[in-house]
Amino acid sequence: xxxxxxxxxxxxxxxxxxxxxxxxxxxxxxxxxxxxxxxxxxxxxxxxxxxxxxxxxxxxxxxxxxxxxxxxxxxxxxxxxxxxxxxxxxxxxxxxxxxxxxxxxxxxxxxxxxxxxxxxxxxxxxxxxxxxxxxxxxxxxxxxxxxxxxxxxxxxxxxxxxxxxxxxxxxxxxxxxxxxxxxxxxxxxxxxxxxxxxxxxxxxxxxxxxxxxxxxxxxxxxxxxxxxxxxxxxxxxxxxxxxxxxxxxxxxxxxxxxxxxxxxxxxxxxx
Amino acid sequence: xxxxxxxxxxxxxxxxxxxxxxxxxxxxxxxxxxxxxxxxxxxxxxxxxxxxxxxxxxxxxxxxxxxxxxxxxxxxxxxxxxxxxxxxxxxxxxxxxxxxxxxxxxxxxxxxxxxxxxxxxxxxxxxxxxxxxxxxxxxxxxxxxxxxxxxxxxxxxxxxxxxxxxxxxxxxxxxxxxxxxxxxxxxxxxxxxxxxxxxxxxxxxxxxxxxxxxxxxxxxxxxxxxxxxxxxxxxxxxxxxxxxxxxxxxxxxxxxxxxxxxxxxxxxxxxxxxxxxxxxxxxxxxxxxxxxxxxxxxxxxxxxxxxxxxxxxxxxxxxxxxxxxxxxxxxxxxxxxxxxxxxxxxxxxxxxxxxx
Numbered sequence: 001x002x003x004x005x006x007x008x009x010x011x012x013x014x015x016x017x018x019x020x021x022x023x024x025x026x027x028x029x030x031x032x033x034x035x036x037x038x039x040x041x042x043x044x045x046x047x048x049x050x051x052x053x054x055x056x057x058x059x060x061x062x063x064x065x066x067x068x069x070x071x072x073x074x075x076x077x078x079x080x081x082x083x084x085x086x087x088x089x090x091x092x093x094x095x096x097x098x099x100x101x102x103x104x105x106x107x108x109x110x111x112x113x114x115x116x117x118x119x120x121x122x123x124x125x126x127x128x129x130x131x132x133x134x135x136x137x138x139x140x141x142x143x144x145x146x147x148x149x150x151x152x153x154x155x156x157x158x159x160x161x162x163x164x165x166x167x168x169x170x171x172x173x174x175x176x177x178x179x180x181x182x183x184x185x186x187x188x189x190x191x192x193x194x195x196x197x198x199x200x201x202x203x204x205x206x207x208x209x210x211x212x213x214x215x216x217x218x219x220x221x222x223x224x225x226x227x228x229x230x231x232x233x234x235x236x237x238x239x240x241x242x243x244x245x246x247x248x249x250x251x252x253x254x255x256x257x258x259x260x261x262x263x264x265x266x267x268x269x270x271x
Numbered sequence: 272x273x274x275x276x277x278x279x280x281x282x283x284x285x286x287x288x289x290x291x292x293x294x295x296x297x298x299x300x301x302x303x304x305x306x307x308x309x310x311x312x313x314x315x316x317x318x319x320x321x322x323x324x325x326x327x328x329x330x331x332x333x334x335x336x337x338x339x340x341x342x343x344x345x346x347x348x349x350x351x352x353x354x355x356x357x358x359x360x361x362x363x364x365x366x367x368x369x370x371x372x373x374x375x376x377x378x379x380x381x382x383x384x385x386x387x388x389x390x391x392x393x394x395x396x397x398x399x400x401x402x403x404x405x406x407x408x409x410x411x412x413x414x415x416x417x418x419x420x421x422x423x424x425x426x427x428x429x430x431x432x433x434x435x436x437x438x439x440x441x442x443x444x445x446x447x448x449x450x451x452x453x454x455x456x457x458x459x460x461x462x463x464x465x466x467x468x469x470x471x472x473x474x475x476x477x478x479x480x481x482x483x484x485x486x487x488x489x490x491x492x493x494x495x496x497x498x499x500x501x502x503x504x505x506x507x508x509x510x511x512x513x514x515x516x517x518x519x520x521x522x523x524x525x526x527x528x529x530x531x532x533x534x535x536x537x538x539x540x541x542x543x544x545x546x547x548x549x550x551x552x553x554x555x556x557x558x559x560x561x562x563x564x565x566x567x568x569x570x571x572x573x574x575x576x577x578x579x580x581x582x583x584x585x586x587x588x589x590x591x592x593x594x595x596x597x598x599x600x601x602x603x604x605x606x607x608x609x610x611x612x613x614x615x616x617x618x619x620x621x622x623x624x625x626x627x
Contacts, residue, residue, distance in 0.1 A: 166323050167356035169343040170427075171417070172373030181372075185360040 026246065033239035040235050054236030063241050066223035070245075073134050073209075073219055074202035077141040078195050081149040086191060089153035090179060094162075103154065106147040114207045117143055125212055132215045140208035145198040152197060156190030157183070193256040200249045220245050273334030273424040274299045275320065275457055280329030282315055282481075289315045291481045293329070297425075297474070302451055302458040306468040307478035308504070313461045316478070317427050320459060322346050333424050344373065349418035350427040353434060355410045357402035357417075363389060364398040367416040374421070388416045408439045415447070419454060426451070428460040432467060444470060465505050469493065477501050495612075499619040502543045502612060508574055511544045511584045514616060522611070526580040528560060530604060532611035540622065543612030546587040551575060551602035552595075559601030566598055579604065 032040060034050035091097040098105075117140065125136035160183050168178035184191075206221035214222060224245060227238035275297040282290040290312040297303045305313035318324040320331055322343035330339050338346045349370070357366050368385035376384075389398055392412045402410055411431065418426060431447075432440045448471055451458050462468055468475050469489045477484045477492060477500075485497040496502035502510045515524035518537045523529045532542065551561070561579035573593055577584045584604070588596060596602060613622040 161354065161356065163352045163354055163356040164358065166321075166343075167350065167352060167358075168369075169323065170321055170346075170348060170350045171370040172344045172421070174342075174344065177373070182358055185358075 029239040029242050032235055033237075033243055035236060037236060054240045057234075057237045058240040058244070061223075061237070062218070063220070063223055063244065066218050066220045067244060069134055069217060070203055070209075070220035073137050073141060074199045076138050077145050077202045078149075078198045080138075080142060081146045081198050082191055082195050085146055085149035085194065086153055086157075086184070086187070088150045090157050090183065092150070093154050093157035103151075107151055109144060109147045114140075114144075118208060118211045121208070121212060132213050133217050134213060134219065136212040137209050137217075137219060140212060141202045141205060144205075145201050148201060149194045149198045152194045153187065153190055156187040160186045196252040196256045200252055203245075203249060273457060275425055275459065276330075276332045277316070277320075278330045278332070280316070280319060280331060281327045282312070282319060282324065283327045289481050290319070293483060295476060295483065295486070297457050297459060299457055300455045301474055302448070302460065302472050303474045303476060304460045304462060304468040304472035305476050305478055306462060306465060306504070307484075308463055311478040312481035313463075313478050314429055317429055317459055317461045320346075320425070321348055321350050321427050347424045348427055349421055349423040349425075350429065351411075351414045351418050351431045353430040355402075355414040355431075355434075357410055357413055359402055362399050362401060363394060363405070363413050366402065366413055367394075367420055370417060370421045384420060385416075388420045389413075392416050407435050408443060411435060411443055412446075415450065419450065419456075422454070423456065426456050426458045426460075428458070430462055431460075433462070433464070440467075447471070466507060469505070475505075477504060495621065496543070497621050499541055499543065499614045502614070506545060508546045508585045508587065510612070511542075511546065511549060512614075513542045513544075513582055513584070515540065515542060517542075517613065524580070524582065526582060528579045528582060528604075530560075530606050530611075532606055532613070533608060534611060534613060538622070539616035541614040541616055541619065543614060544584075544606050545610065546574065546585045548607040548610035549584060549586040550605045550607060551577060551586050551588065552605065553600055554603040556601050558603055560604040561602055563596055563598050563600045563602060566593065566596070568593075577602065577604070 028043065031046070032043075033054050034052070035045070035048060036051050036053065039045055039048050088097075092103055121136055121140045122131065125131040125133075130136050164182055164186070165178050168182040169175065173181065204221065206225065209219040209222045210225065213219065218226065220241075224238060224241045227234045227241065275295075277293045277295040280290060280293040281288065293312075293316060295303075295316075305316060307313045315324055319326050320333075320338075322338065322341060322345075326339055330337060332338065333346060333348070358369060361369065364382060364385050367388055368381045371381035371384065372378075386395075386398065389395055392415065394409065394412055394416065397405060397409060397413075402413065405413065411434075414431070428447075432443055435443060444467060460468075460471060472489055474486070475489050475492050476486045479500050485492055485501045487495075492501060492505055496505060496510075499512055503512060513522075513524060513528070515522055515528070516538070517532070517534065517540045520531060520533055520535060521529055522532045522540070522542045530542070530544075551563070561577040561584065563575055564578050564583075565576040567574040567576075568590060571590055572587055573590050575586045575588055575596060577586060586604075614620060615622055
């Protein structure tokens with residue numbers, strides 16, 4: 001039993017180390033958002049009188065409007081991705097549509113540097129007079145959210161027994177009705193997780209927003225980057241804005257942890 | 272209710288023939304069982320009738336409708352799958368009522384009908400449960416309820432009992448037969464279990480390698496198997512099949528086993544004897560045909576495994592005779608009168624009457 005005790009101690013120590021590593025920057029930023037500009041020069045200052053100046057500045061700025069725009073971009077991207085992605089994932093899972101190449105090839109989009117895609121997007125946005133609106137940002141986000149959502153859902157669709165669908169066909173339903181009434185309800189947890197996963201991907205993306213909508217239609221990460229001004233980085237306000245940006249992602253991740261593992265491991269976790 | 276006909280039905284994947292030249296008629300209201308080892312094409316035949324597999328060539332009719340190219344939903348068939356395929360997100364009531372959703376029947380009426388069906392199957396208490404909260408036997412009954420609610424022309428069963436434990440399987444078998452008799456709906460049932468096939472069917476079709484090996488009533492198939500394959504597949508314990516030669520009414524093997532079979536002619540044959548028809552009797556060593564190796568007691572009867580000059584044979588005897596027949600004892604063998612089956616040694620086909 002001595003060995004197992006040592007093991008437990010080791011395990012707990014490791015978990016704490018990991019937790020501290022992850023949480024330290026968040027705590028640091030939370031503290032920074034409550035400090036005066038003078039106190040910010042001392043990162044290790046723990047005990048101080050908090051000030052809400054940075055928060056006031058952030059809340060009166062464009063940050064909230066940017067957060068709303070980010071929300072619109074992320075939600076639109078996710079809705080489109082889930083509708084198209086679930087149908088695509090179903091086709092790939094059931095009919096091997098496109099063979100194994102599609103299945104893994106679509107992840108190749110993730111390997112492609114965004115910089116390669118952003119210029120065509122920008123040119124098209126200009127031609128359509130859509131530059132500096134959120135529309136091209138949505139299209140750009142689709143380019144990486146849709147493949148991930150589709151890939152994520154394949155495993156969930158594969159876990160649905162084929163006989164379930166055949167049963168619905170024999171029971172008098174069309175193929176699409178069988179998909180909608182029988183298959184889709186089985187993968188709802190997966191779709192929920194894929195949606196949240198896709199949301200965080202879109203919500204966190206800075207690069208496309210920075211190039212395609214740098215001005216009045218700036219999304220949240222771009223607006224945060226805007227605190228890096230010609231007068232230097234406004235660390236206090238930026239920290240407050242970052243916290244606003246992080247909260248939805250943390251909440252979302254909490255709800256989907258298990259499904260996330262399932263989606264990434266190809267539906268191997270039983271549900 | 273309808274008569275189902277397969278006319279020259281073939282199914283091939285590329286050059287692999289799964290079902291070849293299937294000609295089969297299921298009379299209205301009959302209970303037909305497709306029996307065969309796995310991969311013999313029985314499930315494929317069933318799925319072709321359901322419309323879940325396309326047909327390479329041939330024609331399938333249900334009643335006077337040709338359904339060869341119809342979608343499953345337009346064929347008016349109901350199916351019970353081996354894994355029951357209950358919809359996990361729906362309750363028992365909703366599962367049973369589900370086929371009626373496709374018929375535009377008002378929801379309230381559909382649910383009321385589902386309640387009646389569930390009641391008739393003894394599922395009244397479980398209406399609000401989800402499938403995963405049910406035992407295997409209950410799930411099975413829900414699947415049957417869902418199949419009968421629409422009153423289809425044909426019932427299809429794809430090994431529906433194989434996921435149940437042995438005791439429940441026998442009970443459910445009886446129940447299934449009663450339901451079918453009550454509703455009088457034409458039934459096609461697929462199984463690899465010959466006992467299930469014998470007890471359920473009024474017509475039995477034994478398949479092998481995508482072809483029909485024999486078709487008939489269970490009694491016909493059992494008492495006059497068309498070839499050695501059917502002979503070995505139907506009946507438990509398995510029929511003894513011994514290669515040898517026939518001359519002057521005596522069958523003999525190269526190892527020296529001789530049995531009087533009461534058939535004339537001279538030919539190289541395979542002798543088939545059901546274990547019940549092979550009668551061992553305790554004798555002295557000099558007159559012995561075989562030696563008892565193992566005795567398995569079943570209760571009133573026992574399975575006796577014999578070693579006849581190197582050939583292993585099986586006999587079933589009354590338990591009362593076990594006082595004379597003991598493990599290791601020498602026995603003389605006798606084939607019951609008119610119980611010998613003869614098959615041509617080269618083709619395996621049954622030899623009717625005298626051999627040439």
